[in-house]
Amino acid sequence: MKMSDRFCISAGTLAILIASLSAAFVPVASQAQTSGAATWTPPRATYSPPRTPWGDPDLQGVWDYQSRIPMQRPAQFKDKPTLTEAELAQLAKTPPNQDPCGVGTRKDVPCTPEQLADIGAYNEFWNNRNFLADNRTSLIVDPPDGRFPPMMPEAQKRQAEIQKTIGTFDRQRYDSWEDFPTVTRCITEHTPNGPQGYNSGTLITQSPGWIVMFRERLDTRIIPLDKRPHINDYIRQWNGDSRGWFEGNALVVETTNFTDKQIIGGGAGSTIPTGIPFGNIRLIERWVPVSAKRMNYYATITDAKTWTKPWTFMLPWERDNTYQLYEYACHEANIGILNSLRGERLLEQKAAEAAAKGAPSSDQTSGGLIGATEAAIRSKLGEPKAVDYNGARWTYETADGVFVLYLFFAEGKVKIATPNDLPLNAVKRR
Amino acid sequence: MGNPLKFALMVLFAVTTTVAQTPAGQTALGPNQLQTQIRRLPNGKPDLSGIWQALNTANWDLEGQGGGPSPVLELGAIGAIPPGLGVVEGGKIPYQEWAAKKKQENYKSRLKLDPELKCHLPGVPRATYLPYPFQIFSSVSQGKERLAIVYQYSYARREINMGKATEAPIDSWMGWSNGKWEGDTLVIDVSAFTTPILLSPEGPPSEHWLDRAGNFHSDALHVIERFTPLGPNHLAYEALIEDTKVFTRPWKISMPLYRRLEKNVQLLEFKCAEYTEELLLGPYRKQPNK
Secondary structure: OOOOOOOOHHHHHHHOOOOOOOOOOOOOOOOOOOOOOOOOOOOOOOOOOOOOOOOEEEOOOEEEEOOOOOOOOOOOHOOOOOOOOHHHHHHHHHOOOOOOOOOOOOOOOOOHHHHOOOOOOOHHOOOOOOOOOEEOOOOEOOOOOOOOOOOHHHHHHHHHHHHHHOOOOOOOOOOOHHHHHOOOOOOOOOOOOOOOOOOEEEEEEEEEEEEEEEEOOOOEEEOOOOOOOOOOOOOOOOOOEEEEEEEEEEEEEEEEEEEOOOOOOOOOOEEEOOOOOOOHHHHEEEEOOOOOOEEEEEEEEEEEEEOOOEEEEEEEEEEEOOOOOOOOOHHHHHHHHHHHHHHHHHHHHHHHHHHHHHOHHHEEEHHOOOOOOOOOHHHHHOOEEEEEOOOOOEEEEEOOOOOOOEEEEEOEEEEEEEEOOOOOHHHHHO | OOOOOHHHHHHHHHOOOOOOOOOOOOOOOHHHHHHHOOEEOOOOOOOOEEEEOOOOOOOOOEEEOOOOOOOOHHHHHHHHEEEEEOOOOOOOOOOOOOHHHHHHHHHOOOHOOOOHHOOOOOOOOOHHOOOEEEEEEEEEOOOOEEEEEOOOOOOOOEEEEOOOOOOEEEEEEOOOEEEEEOOOOOEEEEEEEEOOOOOOOOOOOOOOOOOOOOEEEOOOOOEEEEEEEEEEEEEEEEEEEEEOOEOOOOOOEEEEEEEEEOOOOOOOOOOOOHHHHHHHHHHOOOOOOO
């Protein structure tokens, strides 16, 4: 970890917004693939890593795997698994800063009221952005079109059902902690793990017969290398049950016994889309050392109940000797999830109280302020508690201190009120 | 272990031993016989790799206790407190006067305050004697000695710096660990523990607890742990506990640690954050009738 974000408890709410491609150029070995075969194997590497005294390849140390490459190949790059040097040079002109607006950001333009009202994820300040050089257009290397294989009809139905019952980024509904991604609940990330904005440093330690991986964020994977059988089928774990072995210089790990409780994707580091229970997944991972600094990490996901064929993504891991893993004490300070649920219940309570009294007319609620001038707002609500973004956002609060009202102005008039159903007589006058 | 060369190397490590200091433990085999069975690293130091566990009641009360009823009525004899001799050298923890009172208050509110109840990271030394196994990974390779510990409880973990001692860059729940060898004893110096923060607006402040009886320490805690192999399957564990804010002098706990010898033993997941959600967040779950 390179920032003091040890207590950033809402990691799971950070959507990875991977929009464009890495600017640097390193050719990826051409990949001869047999589409769909469960025995999909990565291209051979000529590099031979040093060995431990007991004869295993020595993969110990800290690795990181930041990437801007999307899991699936965007339509614009159809039939184009890699970019040319010229195309990369063109893309290099696109700054990595993804903040769409803000005075002092690279774009250096004021935000629109809509942009200000959209809280969104953490901005660029929080991201390490230590992207690894890679010229591909998707992390998925098989199927060769760089897209997830088609889903089975039953799995599509199941996915739609699950999506109805849980909170998502698009439709936040928080009845219970189970509506949050498991990262937000401080339980686990996805295994296999994908790119995330920060905290993806991974420490590998080996001892005879074992390899252990400390992911900085939450997960520890302990992998026996003695080809023992898997644990009983009815014991299920968030990170499954892993068995590893070396094939030449490559570490191969087979993982089964995942739990069906893992069903939410979409957050940082996630690889499996929301609505696919992990229980039937058989995961084969391969870490192939390709140079002293780099391993190519391949994850092949097989679940015949969900996809018509297995699929494989590749994410390069790069050694980072300067990266010190810090403790990710997440659950200990997980106030975010508590406050989210409290807030939901308070909103329900207020709505019930309002309904009992009879709904106030729209000119008595904050939504009725839209279109009002600054002077009109002052005469109705008094002085705002705060004015930010060069006057574009005014802040009021309710007399009971529970709710904050934001009014976003454009051309001198209120364009957005958040929330828009707050009774105006609840606003504190100052 | 399919590789015959690898197997031969491991056998070689097992028999390449140095004569070590006389161990403190007493067992059926003579000390020298047991010493020769200690697996060793290429640098001649004991290889502590493996899955270990304390078998005592230290986590109930470091000072020891007679048997007692369950703190939770519904659990009957399942939750009853097992009797156990203490692990504190001299029997009592040397609290400062205010701290002795605080400990009594902690005890009274233990069903609300114990961080174990909430699945908080256990800190050191409590992680060692929680009733769960832990696994040590140790190696010397490419001229670098590495040591990592993973505890089954909450998958708490520690990276032990076996190189030149370094200062903690930041405080943490599990502390900052610098390890070194004194003969056959692994000595780990642990410091830089966090100041607990308020978990919930309504809740009481969390504290660092040493056991379920409310024994506690502050962020000034400094622990010196000593792991000494008594044979291939036993370690002598000692922790010297210093905390000038809470105790009148440094004090020591000691206990044996046992290697878990079951076939194919492994740490299974005990990600207990999940098991506390109903307890900690239950009041804020949407009620079906609302």
